[in-house]
Amino acid sequence: MALDMEKFRQTYIEESFEGLDVMEQGLLELEFGDPDIEEINTIFRAAHSIKGGSGTFGFDEVTSFTHVLETLLDEMRSLTRNVSDEAVNLLLESVDILRDMFTAWQEKEPVDKVRAAEVQAKLEALMKGSSAVAPPPAVAEAPVAPDVSAQEGKDSSIVTGWKIQFIPHDHMLMTGNEPVRMFRELEGLGELSAVLNADNLPKFDQLDPEACYVFWNMTLIGDVSKDQVLEVFEWVDEDCELNLEPIVSGAGVSQGVSSEGVVAESSAAPSSVETKAEVAPIVARKAARKKDTNKQMNSIRVDIDKIDILINMVGELVITQSMLSQIGGSDEEFTEDRIERMTDGLDQLERNTRELQESVMRIRMLPISFVFSRFPRMVHDLGQKLEKKIELKLYGEQTEMDKTVMERIGDPLVHLVRNSIDHGIERPATRLAQGKPESGVVELDAYHQGGSIVIEIRDDGAGLNKERIVAKAVENGLLSEGESLSDEEVNDLIFQAGFSTAESLSDVSGRGVGMDVVRKNIKALNGSVGVTSTQGKGSVFTIRLPLTLAILDGQLIRVGEYIYILPLVSIIESIQVIQEHINAIAGKAELYKLRDEYIPIIRLYETFNVTPDQAQLEDGLLVIVEGDGRKVGLFVDELLGQQQVVIKSLKTNYRDVEGVSGATILGDGTVALILDVPGIIQFSQHRMAVVHASLFQMGHEGDPLH
Amino acid sequence: MSSILVVDDSISMRQMICFTLKGAGYEVEEGGDGVEALEIARGRTFDLVLTDVNMPNMDGITLTRELRTLPDYKFIPILVLTTESAGNKKQDGKGAGATGWIVKPFSPDKLLSTISKVLA
Numbered sequence: 057m058a059l060d061m062e063k064f065r066q067t068y069i070e071e072s073f074e075g076l077d078v079m080e081q082g083l084l085e086l087e088f089g090d091p092d093i094e095e096i097n098t099i100f101r102a103a104h105s106i107k108g109g110s111g112t113f114g115f116d117e118v119t120s121f122t123h124v125l126e127t128l129l130d131e132m133r134s135l136t137r138n139v140s141d142e143a144v145n146l147l148l149e150s151v152d153i154l155r156d157m158f159t160a161w162q163e164k165e166p167v168d169k170v171r172a173a174e175v176q177a178k179l180e181a182l183m184k185g186s187s188a189v190a191p192p193p194a195v196a197e198a199p200v201a202p203d204v205s206a207q208e209g210k211d212s213s214i215v216t217g218w219k220i221q222f223i224p225h226d227h228m229l230m231t232g233n234e235p236v237r238m239f240r241e242l243e244g245l246g247e248l249s250a251v252l253n254a255d256n257l258p259k260f261d262q263l264d265p266e267a268c269y270v271f272w273n274m275t276l277i278g279d280v281s282k283d284q285v286l287e288v289f290e291w292v293d294e295d296c297e298l299n300l301e302p303i304v305s306g307a308g309v310s311q312g313v314s315s316e317g318v319v320a321e322s323s324a325a326p327s328s329v330e331t332k333a334e335v336a337p338i339v340a341r342k343a344a345r346k347k348d349t350n351k352q353m354n355s356i357r358v359d360i361d362k363i364d365i366l367i368n369m370v371g372e373l374v375i376t377q378s379m380l381s382q383i384g385g386s387d388e389e390f391t392e393d394r395i396e397r398m399t400d401g402l403d404q405l406e407r408n409t410r411e412l413q414e415s416v417m418r419i420r421m422l423p424i425s426f427v428f429s430r431f432p433r434m435v436h437d438l439g440q441k442l443e444k445k446i447e448l449k450l451y452g453e454q455t456e457m458d459k460t461v462m463e464r465i466g467d468p469l470v471h472l473v474r475n476s477i478d479h480g481i482e483r484p485a486t487r488l489a490q491g492k493p494e495s496g497v498v499e500l501d502a503y504h505q506g507g508s509i510v511i512e513i514r515d516d517g518a519g520l521n522k523e524r525i526v527a528k529a530v531e532n533g534l535l536s537e538g539e540s541l542s543d544e545e546v547n548d549l550i551f552q553a554g555f556s557t558a559e560s561l562s563d564v565s566g567r568g569v570g571m572d573v574v575r576k577n578i579k580a581l582n583g584s585v586g587v588t589s590t591q592g593k594g595s596v597f598t599i600r601l602p603l604t605l606a607i608l609d610g611q612l613i614r615v616g617e618y619i620y621i622l623p624l625v626s627i628i629e630s631i632q633v634i635q636e637h638i639n640a641i642a643g644k645a646e647l648y649k650l651r652d653e654y655i656p657i658i659r660l661y662e663t664f665n666v667t668p669d670q671a672q673l674e675d676g677l678l679v680i681v682e683g684d685g686r687k688v689g690l691f692v693d694e695l696l697g698q699q700q701v702v703i704k705s706l707k708t709n710y711r712d713v714e715g716v717s718g719a720t721i722l723g724d725g726t727v728a729l730i731l732d733v734p735g736i737i738q739f740s741q742h743r744m745a746v747v748h749a750s751l752f753q754m755g756h757e758g759d760p761l762h
Numbered sequence: 763m764s765s766i767l768v769v770d771d772s773i774s775m776r777q778m779i780c781f782t783l784k785g786a787g788y789e790v791e792e793g794g795d796g797v798e799a800l801e802i803a804r805g806r807t808f809d810l811v812l813t814d815v816n817m818p819n820m821d822g823i824t825l826t827r828e829l830r831t832l833p834d835y836k837f838i839p840i841l842v843l844t845t846e847s848a849g850n851k852k853q854d855g856k857g858a859g860a861t862g863w864i865v866k867p868f869s870p871d872k873l874l875s876t877i878s879k880v881l882a
Contacts, residue, residue, distance in 0.1 A: 061778070068774035104816045105772045108845045111867025112778065119867070230830070232839035232861030232880065241879055266836070291862030294853075 061113055068113045069158050075102040076158075077429065080151050083144050084432045096133040099147075103129055106154065118157060121172055124179045125150050131183075145440070146182060148433070149175050214304060217246060217277035218285055221299040226267035228295040235272070241288045246278020275303070358419050366415050373408045376401060417604055421456035424502045424511070427466050428453050431473060431500060438477050445484050445495035446477060452502040457509045458604040461581055465511070465601065468574040468585075472513045472597050473498065475570065480517030480595055490592070492516070504603075508583075513597040520589040522546050528555065547587045551575040579683075579734070582608065582625055600625075608703050608730065610720070612696035613679065616666045619728045621701055621720060626733045628680045628687065630695055635674045648678060648689050655680060658740050659691045663715065669693045683733030690736070703730065715739045764881045765789040769799040769813035769825065770843065779812065782870040783877075796820025800828055803835065810881055811840045812864070815851055823851075823858045830859035839880035843868075 082099040086092070107122035109115075125147065131137035153172050160167045220242075224235065242248045250272045257269045276285065282300065289298050380401045383394060428450050435448040457465075481487075481496030488494055499514040522543065529535035529549045541549075549555060553572040578585045583601035602608065602625070610621035637649040638657075646657040657678065661668035670676040670693055678689040701720035706713055706729075717732035766788050770776045776792050783790045791808070793799030795817040803811070811829060813822040820828075822842050829835040842855040845866040852863050864876050 064774050064778045064781070067777055068772075071772060071774050098818070101771070101816045101818060104845065105775075108814075108843075108866045109772055109774050111845075112869070113774065113867075229837060231856065231859055232837055234837075234839075234880070237879060291856075294856060 065113045068109045068115075069162060072106045072109070072118075072158055073155065075106050076151050076155050078102040080148065080433050081429075083147050083151070084436050086139055086144055091132070091139040093133060093135075096129065096139070100126070100129040100133050115157075115161070117167055117169065117172065118154065121150070121154065121157075121176055124176055124183065128179060128183060143182060146175065146179055148436070150179065215302040216279075217275060217303040218280060218282070219299075219301040219303060220274040220276060220285065221271070221297075222274065222289070223271035223297040224268045224292070225295050225297075226264070226269060228292055229268050230266060231292070231295055233292050233295065235268075238288050238292075239272075239274075242274070242276055242285070245280045245284055245288075246276045248274060248276050250274040271297075277303070362415065362419055366412075366419070369408065369412045369415055373405075373412060376404045376408050380405065417458075417606065418456070420459045420604065420606075422459050422462055423454045423456055424462065424509075425450075425453035427462055427469060428500055428502075430466075430470075434470065434473065435477065435498060438474065442478065443483065444477065444481050446481055447495050447497050449497060449499045450501075451499065455502040455504060455509065457502075457601065458606075460605050461509075461601055461603075464577065464581055465599070468577045468599070469500075469511065469513070471570050471574050472585075472599075473500070476513055476515040476517065476595065476597070480515040480519075482518055505600075509601045509603060511599040511601070513599075514594065516594040519591040519593055519595050520547055520550065520587070521591060525549050544588075547589060550587065551585070581605065582623055584625060606703060607700050608720075609698065610701045610730065611679075611698050612722075612728070613660075613690075613692045614694040614696055615660045615664065615692050616668045618664070618666055619696065619722065619726070620660070620664075621728050621730045622679065622681065622690070622733070623717075623730070624698060626681045626683060628682055630677055630679045631689075633673045633676065633678050633691075638673055646673070650680065650689075653687070655687050655689045656740075657689045657691055658736060661691075663736060663739060681733045683735075683737050686737055688733075688737055688740075690731075701728075701730070763787055763789050764809040765791070765807075766877070767791050767793065767799060767803060767808040767811045769793040769796065769811065769817070769822065771795050771814060771817040775814070775843075778870070779873065782873055786874050796822065796825035796828070799825055803829055803832065807834045808838065810877060811835075811838060812843060812877070813840065814843045815855070823854050823860075826855060826860045827858040841877065841880065 079099050079102045082095050082102070086095055086099075103122055103126050107119060107126055110118035110122060128137070128143065128147070132139055132143070137143070153168075153175055157167050157172070222235070222238075228235075239248065239250060251274070252270055252272055254270045256271070257263070263269075282302070285300060286293075289296065292298075380398070383398050383401060388394070431450070432448055435446050438444075439446040476498050477496075481498065482490070482492075484494045487496065497514075497516045499512070501512040501514065503510055525546055526535065526541070526549075529552070530537050532555060534549060534552050534555065535541070551571045551574070555571065575585050578599055578601070581601055582605070583599060585597065585599045587595055587597045589595035608621070609624040611624050611627055613620050613622055631650070633648070639647045639649065639654070641647060647654040648657050649655075657673070659668075659671075661671070668676070673691060677692050677695060679692055679695070680687060680689050701722075703718045704720055706716060706719050709719075713729075715732055715735040715738075716729045717735065718730045719727050720730060722728050766783055768776055768779050768783070768790055769792075770779065771794055776794075780790045780792055791802055793802050796813070797819045799811070799813065800820065811826075813825055815822040817825075826840050826842065829838070829840060839861040840859065842851070842860045842863045843866055844851045844855070844863050855863055861880055862876075864873065868876075
């Protein structure tokens, strides 16, 4: 039967990826010396499944590679091999290689055989090494036996048939083996005649109806090899006595078989299994080599419950709609009662719509474990590399977040975790000297708070060294000497571009280009990142992200007759302008003194070239916003409500516009632009440059404004 | 038509086996591990049970042993799917009362020819 294996290969690859994750996770949790057998079993099963499918689905490289892996794991689980650091690291490396293999297949790229061979050699060396408590199982013995039977198989060319004596042990039927089926199979090979011998049948009252008391003497005539005959009896070779005697041409067919025949022949039986195992992969390979793998999927797995909820809600919507059209469609006069029902219907519609929106959004939500899952391995590897002992704890793995946000938060998170391990956690000796436990703890925690997702990266390491940060900032020109900053402001310095305090730059955390990029990436997701720290006790990095990128919490503002939307996250505060605090500087640039800070003012009506209600600063409002680490005050006429808005792309509907990140449609149908704060700051940069120059001047001349 | 219970924790394997068997006209039910299979087996009878060896919760050897204790499964052929050609798993299977085995990897053709050996 021709069967297209292709459709199963994809499933197999996906399943193997999952299996590899299981292996990796298990390996990371293994404790050296006193391993949990159940854990090893889980790892073994995963490896075993991958190997099991590999041959069938035509992944021969995987088969040979996993074979060594499997043997090693088998020894571990049968406790004939110690779980050593070396073995675990090799196994982890093997997981990587297998993952690469499957990825290569998926992307139709060649498999890196060199690296695989290297690791395989290392594994084999380990197996041969002295750390084995017992010698590896005798897999190598197998090829010897088939040789013998092959030899005999050749001889059978002059053999015209076989005399077979088949004496089932009395329990044979209870293994589900049925002599009749074996005879049928033998009949398929040649001409069969069988004689039943019921001499051993006990008296009726002693008879066990489930036992087998009879045996058969058979002759099979035809060009049949010994292997073929043995294969028929393969499954029962321990449940019967089987005597085979070749019928050589010229020898009498009628010659009887001695009933005292010995079992000698059947000892060759198991060998036929080995030959079969070698033939089968070739068949499977042919079947599987038809086409290349499918393209990588751009899909998400959605819980069936979520779909059901959605269908349910659409049902509700349909009911509401028919109710409304019934009320609205009749020719009767609009009575008060009818209007009331109409209002109820509209309320219901609003509820339906909102729920529907939420459910649709939820489809894109995935548990954050998708991102968290990569950390145990990373932390393990980093710990090894940096010779630090680290315990990773994950919390809130089931917290759901938007798929797009999730994809883009991975790298910043990796960077922060690396940072905590590299700069935060101290070496074991240092920790012990400080009275801390030898191994450091890094915790990842995700939870919902209001309309956002909060991810915390906590470590119990050294904490931020404030003096060093300040010194470094002065050195790098981010700060002028003698400037006093609050703790919060000091901590914030590490997110500035070009900042790094690592005494020795390592290849782990990079060269100080990291933290500012982290902040930039998170800002791009409309999120924020901050850090709190206690020296000697540890640091907590907190990331806040919107639940989704499709909807934005917006502050509606009005400038003249136009309504704009500011992302709520970018707003720090809104203030009424006090005239004394306005400072006009050379040309048109204006600064506002807010507490101890000078904040550039951007008059939005100028930026967008519209006619405002108020051109006098003291008549309007100043919305202090932050973008790209810079604060500016946006001058607006009025603050309207806050609301969630659905973001529509300007690019797809019109084209990119500087200072505008998108648009939305308001309740009354008008289009409102969503402001891109960093973009607006950029846009006004020319004037900003002037402002900065004057700020710089002020820094040197004290405070000329007062 | 003969009915077959297929037990394997690997979805791809199970899919392949079930697809092959259904294509050949067998009636097929699937179980993801020994516990699941035993539950299904208690509810009805099959003409053949095909089970993987290494599975979570309950392995194929234990499943075989458990099935043999059920009156309905005393003589039903049970085949174990095994990759371990070294032999001890087969013997474990036999010891638990399995009828025979199919060595992985196997092609759909091999699968069909093997099960035809035990199905009337």
